[in-house]
Structures are given as structure tokens and as C-alpha cells.
Amino acid sequence: MGIGVAQGPGGLEQVYTLAASDALPDAGSGGGGGIDGEFCDDSADRSRGWADGYAALRRDVTALANEKRNGHVGPLLRANVLLMRQTIAGFAQLCFELSEWGFEEVTFNQLGGNDRPEFYPAHRLLPEQADRFAEELPGLRAVLARRGLRLGGGEPYLRRIRASARDERLPVGDCKPGQQFLFINETGLVAPCSFSAFDYGVPLDQIASVEALCGLSARFAEGRRRRRLPACEDCHSTQIFEKFAA
Numbered sequence: 143m144g145i146g147v148a149q150g151p152g153g154l155e156q157v158y159t160l161a162a163s164d165a166l167p168d169a170g171s172g173g174g175g176g177i178d179g180e181f182c183d184d185s186a187d188r189s190r191g192w193a194d195g196y197a198a199l200r201r202d203v204t205a206l207a208n209e210k211r212n213g214h215v216g217p218l219l220r221a222n223v224l225l226m227r228q229t230i231a232g233f234a235q236l237c238f239e240l241s242e243w244g245f246e247e248v249t250f251n252q253l254g255g256n257d258r259p260e261f262y263p264a265h266r267l268l269p270e271q272a273d274r275f276a277e278e279l280p281g282l283r284a285v286l287a288r289r290g291l292r293l294g295g296g297e298p299y300l301r302r303i304r305a306s307a308r309d310e311r312l313p314v315g316d317c318k319p320g321q322q323f324l325f326i327n328e329t330g331l332v333a334p335c336s337f338s339a340f341d342y343g344v345p346l347d348q349i350a351s352v353e354a355l356c357g358l359s360a361r362f363a364e365g366r367r368r369r370r371l372p373a374c375e376d377c378h379s380t381q382i383f384e385k386f387a388a
């Protein structure tokens with residue numbers, strides 16, 4: 143399994159190129175593969191700085207999916223798609239194509255403004271695009287399910303996308319931090335989400351026992367009680383908003 147990193151229009155993106163191998167990680171054992179990027183067609187290859195990147199991914203993912211089908215074992219094949227003003231109209235078509243490649247799941251993010259604020263205004267979703275996307279998603283999900291592709295994005299996630307497109311804030315009173323998932327950042331801080339790592343995060347080396355692990359949730363909740371972060375007044379945690387639900 144090789145890993146390629148490419149610069150996309152929305153900022154730095156990590157792109158996993160998946161090649162068939164004799165030792166495929168199994169989805170059941172926690173292994174997984176994914177594509178994270180703005181894949182609509184090969185028109186984005188140039189901006190990514192990866193000539194023929196789309197074609198290479200199609201070839202490798204198809205090979206990996208075949209390998210998994212034949213061997214009955216392998217990673218979950220999930221693609222994450224970046225939604226932008228200029229690409230969202232091609233989302234359904236992209237899903238059908240990813241289904242043909244052998245992907246099993248598709249999730250999505252809308253373009254955010256943190257990485258490249260200068261790029262954001264002209265490429266962010268328009269409110270009417272977000273509305274239409276949310277309205278059409280259930281129908282698309284049903285069609286894709288019949289092809290064996292699971293399309294993520296629960297109702298709260300669609301609400302989050304529509305609110306962001308309107309610059310509406312969505313505060314979260316109690317996110318039950320650390321009860322359902324943990325975020326670990328590149329410096330080894332364990333936190334309720336990526337937005338709170340440097341405020342509520344606990345260093346990994348302080349979690350050396352089951353008790354410490356089980357106590358994280360109470361620690362995070364106490365941290366939130368003592369000091370509520372501005373990020374919580376407009377929470378963008380995709381986990382909280384059920385990005386992976388369907």
C-alpha cells in the first residue's frame with residue numbers, strides 16, 4: 143500500500159494510493175483505506191500536481207477491490223469527497239463512478255476556510271447548493287445502496303453543512319466529550335475533537351492504564367466546565383454531527 147500526498151485546491155490533502163498486495167489489512171481488524179480529496183474527474187490532476195493521479199487511483203482501487211472480492215478479506219474502501227461550489231454538481235456522478243471502482247463507502251466534507259482563506263470565498267458552497275444537496279441526498283443514498291455503496295452523512299451533518307454555507311453558528315452544549323470517540327493529534331494529545339486538542343488534550347503518556355483511559359471523559363467534561371472554548375460555540379466536529387452515519 144503506497145501513500146501519496148498532493149496539494150489540492152482546498153489545501154494539503156493526503157491521498158492514499160492503494161495497490162493490491164498479498165497481505166491486505168482486513169476491515170474487521172481495524173484496517174482501512176481511503177481517498178481524501180476533491181475527486182470529480184481528472185480535471186483536478188493539474189491543481190493537485192499529480193499528473194494522471196485520478197487514473198492511477200482508479201487502477202489501484204479497482205485492483206484492490208478485486209483482490210478483496212477474491213480473497214474475501216481486505217480494508218474497508220471508503221472515499222471522502224470534498225464539496226466545493228465548482229464541483230458539487232458532479233457529486234452523484236462521482237459516487238456512481240467510485241462504486242464502479244469498487245468503493246464500499248463514500249463520505250464528504252464541504253470546503254472549509256482554515257487552510258486557504260484566500261481560496262475559500264470563491265469556492266465555498268452557496269446556501270442554495272447546500273440546500274439542494276441535503277434535499278437530494280436521501281434519494282441518492284437509496285440508489286447507491288442498491289449498488290452496494292453506502293453513502294454517509296446523517297441529518298445533523300447535513301444541517302451543519304447548510305448552516306456553514308450561511309455562516310450560521312451551531313453551538314453544542316454537551317458533546318459528551320470522549321464518550322464515543324477520541325481524537326489524537328500529531329503531537330500525541332488525546333482530545334474530544336481536533337478543535338480542542340491544545341486546550342483539553344491529555345498527553346498519551348499519561349494514559350498508561352485502563353483507569354486513566356476510562357477517566358478521560360470525566361477529565362474532558364471538567365475541562366469544558368472550567369473553560370468553554372469558542373470552538374464549542376460553533377462546533378465543527380464531524381463526529382458530533384454524524385458524518386459517518388447513514
Ligand code: SF4
Nearest residue numbers: 314317335374377379
Ligand atoms: S468543539 Fe465541539 S466536539 Fe469539540 S469540545 Fe467543543 S463541542 Fe465538543
